Structure formats: structure tokens, C-alpha cells
Amino acid sequence: xxxxDEVLRTPGEDGRTPGQRGRELLRIEGLQSGYGPxxxxxxxxxxxxxxxxxxxxxxxxxxxxxxxxxxSGLVPVRAGRMLWQGADVTGGDPAAxxxxxxxxxxxxRRLFSAMSVExxxxxxxxxxxxxxxxxxxxxxxxxxxxPKLKERRRQAAGTLSGxxxxxxxxxxGLMSAPRLLMIDELSLGLSPLLVExxxxxxxxxxxxxxxILVVEQDVVAALEVSSNAYVMDTGRVTQHGAxxxxxxxxxxxxxxxxxxxx
Amino acid sequence: MAELLRLESVSRRFGGLHALDDVTxxxxxxxxxxxxxxxxxxxxxxxxxxxxxxxxxxxxxxFEGRDITRLRPYQTARAGLARTFQVVQPFPELSxxxxxxxxxxxxxNSAMREAQRVAEEQLAFVGLGExxxxxxxxxxxxxxxxxxxxxxxxxRPKLLFLDEVNAGLNSxxxxxxxxxxRRIADSxxxxxxxxxxxxxxxxxxxxVVVLHNGALIADGPPAQVVSxxxxxxxxxxxxxxxxAMEAAQ
Numbered sequence: 292x293x294x295x296d297e298v299l300r301t302p303g304e305d306g307r308t309p310g311q312r313g314r315e316l317l318r319i320e321g322l323q324s325g326y327g328p329x330x331x332x333x334x335x336x337x338x339x340x341x342x343x344x345x346x347x348x349x350x351x352x353x354x355x356x357x358x359x360x361x362x363s364g365l366v367p368v369r370a371g372r373m374l375w376q377g378a379d380v381t382g383g384d385p386a387a388x389x390x391x392x393x394x395x396x397x398x399x400r401r402l403f404s405a406m407s408v409e410x411x412x413x414x415x416x417x418x419x420x421x422x423x424x425x426x427x428x429x430x431x432x433x434x435x436x437x438p439k440l441k442e443r444r445r446q447a448a449g450t451l452s453g454x455x456x457x458x459x460x461x462x463x464g465l466m467s468a469p470r471l472l473m474i475d476e477l478s479l480g481l482s483p484l485l486v487e488x489x490x491x492x493x494x495x496x497x498x499x500x501x502x503i504l505v506v507e508q509d510v511v512a513a514l515e516v517s518s519n520a521y522v523m524d525t526g527r528v529t530q531h532g533a534x535x536x537x538x539x540x541x542x543x544x545x546x547x548x549x550x551x552x553x
Numbered sequence: 554m555a556e557l558l559r560l561e562s563v564s565r566r567f568g569g570l571h572a573l574d575d576v577t578x579x580x581x582x583x584x585x586x587x588x589x590x591x592x593x594x595x596x597x598x599x600x601x602x603x604x605x606x607x608x609x610x611x612x613x614x615x616f617e618g619r620d621i622t623r624l625r626p627y628q629t630a631r632a633g634l635a636r637t638f639q640v641v642q643p644f645p646e647l648s649x650x651x652x653x654x655x656x657x658x659x660x661x662n663s664a665m666r667e668a669q670r671v672a673e674e675q676l677a678f679v680g681l682g683e684x685x686x687x688x689x690x691x692x693x694x695x696x697x698x699x700x701x702x703x704x705x706x707x708x709r710p711k712l713l714f715l716d717e718v719n720a721g722l723n724s725x726x727x728x729x730x731x732x733x734x735r736r737i738a739d740s741x742x743x744x745x746x747x748x749x750x751x752x753x754x755x756x757x758x759x760x761v762v763v764l765h766n767g768a769l770i771a772d773g774p775p776a777q778v779v780s781x782x783x784x785x786x787x788x789x790x791x792x793x794x795x796x797a798m799e800a801a802q
Contacts (some may be wrong), residue, residue: 350723352693382765398721399640439593450567453639453717454592454749480720484790508723512612513721547723 298373315377316502317362317393321386322371324361328368331357333526339471342495344362344503346534347514348547349523356398357504358523359473363395364388384494390418397461397481398506404449410442411459412446415466424514425468433462436492453480461489472496473504478512490516510547514538522547554581557712558603558653563612565595565767572598574767576612580712584735585744587758587775589751591788595767596747597639600714604636605629616712631660635710637645637701639717643684645690649681653703659666660708668707675703679733695726702733706742713737716747751793755779763788 315338331352339345347355360366362373362383375391376481383391394415402411412433416426422468423508428475434441437458443451450458452459458482477493478486497503514520514534522530523542528536537543558580566574572595584783590596601607603614605626614622621629626691627797635649643652650672657668657675677680679699684692698718705713719727727750734757747782748754754761761778763771765787771778778784785794 308558323665346722350693351695351721351726444591452593452597458592476721478749480592480717480749483590483751483793484588484788486749487792508721510724547725 295520298314301346307461313343313502315339316341316375317504318372318374318377319362320372320374322361322370322373324357324366324413325363325369326357329416332361334506335528337521337528339504340443340471340519341500343362343519344415344495344497344505344517346517346520347506348510349529352525353523354380354526356475357508357526358398359395359475359489362388362473365397366396372485374492377481386418389467389469390493392465392467393465394469394472396472396474397476398452400460402448402451402456402459406448408448408451409444410458412440412462412466413464416468418467429466429468433465435463436489437462439478454482454495455486457481458489469501470505471502475506477505477507478509486512489493512539554580554583556580556582557582557617559613559615560603561613561615563599563602563614565607566610573602573609575730576764576767576769578762578769578772580743580745582711582743583738583741585738585757586744587761588745588747588764589754589761589788590764591748596762596764597716598767599764600636600716600745600747602791603629603636604634604714628661630708633709633711635660635705635708635712636714637705637716637718638721639699640693641697641701642685643689643692643697643700643704646688648686649689649692649700650676650685652700654719656704657707668795671709672703673708674708676705679737681701693723693743695730698722698730699733701741702737709729710742712743712745716744717749719748719750719753727753751779751789 312433317339319335323330323332325331347358349355357366362369364383368381372379380391393418403414412430412509419426440458440462443491448456449461460473481489493503505513514537517534520534520537521528555577557664561575563573588596598607602609605628605675609622613620616632621632644696653672653675654668657671662703676685679702682697689700701713702718719730722730731753746754758775761775762769763778763784771781771784779789780791785791
């Protein structure tokens, strides 16, 4: 075995060899950002590999949402770099980031409440060629994942229940046909049955090649569904690695599982 | 147990949609009632109809023996019904204390000094005492949820609706929130808990009802309701049911 083979076959800290890992899609180096005088994120390093599901976990206020908002260009980068397939894309505005293939399902749903469900979904595809057959196909796919949305497709989004709005927000994210889908608070307000169906749908999209970065408060669910995870605390990444290793880590269990850890 | 709230054949239609379909329900003083059901089943609409945000299309809402079907939200609030909202919306520029003081002043038309006392007491109760002077906008989500609770409690409610107060909280934060809900119940407030986190529903509720397509499909002790095949099919899913079964053995 020569030196290169040896490197390729040596498991890294995520427990997998370089050959087993996907190509790096998104890379964040030394990222800093914040709001007004307040710096929220400090020196964040993060790597998202193609075809994987990566989870961001940590307490409320740790900076997970701010990290997603910085990646999607809603919060300006103060220091550090963002690389997309190796190219420096630091400082792109939200439209430019979406054009790269990064879709963001924001916390708090943020639908166009006076527009219908279907119009909201089609807004997700606004950068794509109108009338293209694949937009119709993706719309049908969203409806097959969330049949409730099809039933209510002519209804104003503001009149949906909380959980239905969450489905519509995730559906809108999928409608841009992203390479990377970022979901902030996957299960928020959804029934257990629907969470199960949604996770299965996302796993199936993932097997077809969709890369996913997800924030989820149910740490066990987040670590079970993802292959890699980053733990954030007060604006910094404090730990990262393979999800199953983190799930077994006593420190992670103590910090985020509370009494469940016993 | 004395009856606190009674719904008699309450229906609510929005255009052609039957959001609530002939709901009859009695809630006793001191109960912690878990209200669960699929997304869009009508849970929040039920709270809206009881508290007067929407008026029932037909049927009656009776609170402490008094017909409150046609009361407006401010009137039901002063009658002793308080609620929290899924998407919390404090006055962002007001201090945490002033947010709670506003609720205390509103409910009882009380003097400023009394409102101050109630607000401080409730902030201490939910564990936000040390953040009283901070603008509400600066609170984390978990803290904003607790502020929402303090605002509702400052109105001295007899019946409190908690609409997904644990959504978006992590496991450690949920443990704290559950302890808080138990303490509110122990203080004598009757609680209706709308929640998707079954761990919370099962450990806090004394009774659980299930709403599906606007109608009640189950009503009983928590363990009985979650093993009901209709509830498993409509709401919990087979995977959850299996896990719950394994955990019980």
C-alpha cells in the first residue's frame, strides 16, 4: 500500500475514509457575522459534503439560525470565507446564493400570507424558467410529499394552520430544485406522523442526491437522520464529527438530552 | 370535579371548510387537558372560538355557567381565559417587565403599583427575573416562550391555553418548561395543552382529547388514547406507536 492509498483508507475523525465521503459542496472558513454592534458567530469552520445530511445542534441562542442566515446572504459576513464547490462565493446576496443552488427554509415559516399555497410554492421556483416541465413535476412531487397542501392549494397561505404553513415553507424550498437545502427547525409544529413522513421524504430526496443541512431541536432525531453533525454553543462550533459518535458522546448527552440521557 | 368550561355542539365553518364540526366537550376545574391532533385538525381554531377570536357558527360555549359564545377576546380574557400564541410576539422594544406589566394592567384594570407587583412575581415564577429590564427583542426563543407564559399568568387566568409552548425548544429546555407547567397546574390553574411533543403530553396531562378534521375522535386517560388505533392511524404513526409500546414494556 503506497502513501496515498494509506491516506485514502485511513478513517478521519468522522470515522469514514476520504473515499467514503462525498465531494465537498460547501465550505465555511473562519466565518464571523452578527447584527449591529453584536457579533453572533465567531470563527466558524464547517464543511458540507455532497449527498450527505448534516445537522446543526445546540441550545437556543447558540447561533444556528444566524449561521443559516449568513450562508444565505441575509446577514453580512464580517470575516472569513464561504466556498461553493471550491469557488469563493463570500458576500453573495440572497438571490445569488439561491442561484448557486442553496435554498433556505427559514425559521418562522415566512410565507406570503395573502398568496395562495400554490403561488407560494411557485415563488420558490421564481429563478427557474417559467412553464418548464420540470417545475410542474417538482410541484407534483411536493404535493405527493404533502397531500394536505394539494387539498389547500387555492387557499391563502395565511389561513393555513401552523403545521401546514411549515409544510408549505419546506415545499417552497424544494421548488427551487436546490443542490443544498437548508431547513431551520425541521419538525417545528408538526405532528409525530407528519415528522415521520417528512423525514422519510427527505431521506428519499437525499438518496436521489439532494444535500441537506438541518437545524433540529430534537437532538436524537437530528443525529439519527444525519451522517455528520456540528454542535454549536454561544456562537462557536464546539464539536463536530460523525453523528453516531456524537450520539454516544456523554458530554453531548448531558448537555442536550437533559433527563433523557439517564 | 366542578365543571369549568363546556362546549355544546360547537361548529365553525370558514367558507366551505368545516374547521370545527359539532364539538362537545367538558373541562373540569383543575384538569390538565392535552389537546392533540394532526396539523390543520382545528386545534388552534378551537382555542380561537372559545376565546372569542372567531365566533362559533353554531353551538354554545359556557364558562363557569355563563354563556360566553358571543364575547370578544378582551371580554373572555377579563373573564379568566388566557392563552399563549404559537408565534410569540412581545412588544420588542419594551422591557421584559413592561410587557408583563401591560398584561397585568389590562386584565384587572388594576393600579400601576399592583401591576408592578404581579409582573415581578410572574417574571420570577417563570425564571426571567434577572432579565426584567432587558428589551424583549433580545431574549432567546426559549426565554420569549417563558415571557409569553408570564404575560398570560399576569392576567390571573382560571383557564390557560398553552398553544405549542414547547415547540422549538431543545430537550433540556423542555424539561424546564414541563416543570413550570406542573407548577402552574399545582397553583390551581386549569390548563389546556396543545402540543405535538408526546413526551410532554403524556407526562403532564391528566386527560387527552384528539381532534381530527374538526371533530373529536378520542377522549380519555393518556395511555388509553395513545393506544387507540384511530389515533395511531390519524396522528401518531406506526413508528411512534411501536416505540411507545416498547418503552412501556
